[in-house]
Amino acid sequence: MNISQIESNVQNVLQNLQQDAFIYEFILAYGLPKATAARLQKGGLNLSKYVLMLQTQKDNATNRVNGLLRLLRSLIELLS
Numbered sequence: 001m002n003i004s005q006i007e008s009n010v011q012n013v014l015q016n017l018q019q020d021a022f023i024y025e026f027i028l029a030y031g032l033p034k035a036t037a038a039r040l041q042k043g044g045l046n047l048s049k050y051v052l053m054l055q056t057q058k059d060n061a062t063n064r065v066n067g068l069l070r071l072l073r074s075l076i077e078l079l080s
Helices: 003-015 022-029 034-042 048-079
Strands: none
Touching (some): 022 034
């Protein structure tokens, strides 16, 4: 799953917001298995590895956006 698929999935979750199921839908938006969300709902899952994975994906997306911003700034400077 790439970043644009994740972004699209998260947007769908936010557009169809269900407060009682949000966190489970959010987890599924990142491509985690349905069984993982079901175990989480039942309280039988240690989330530490998933929190780390989500943070890594967020950091990767942030780095990509920052790289694009640097590229755009460089292009603007060259064209000025």
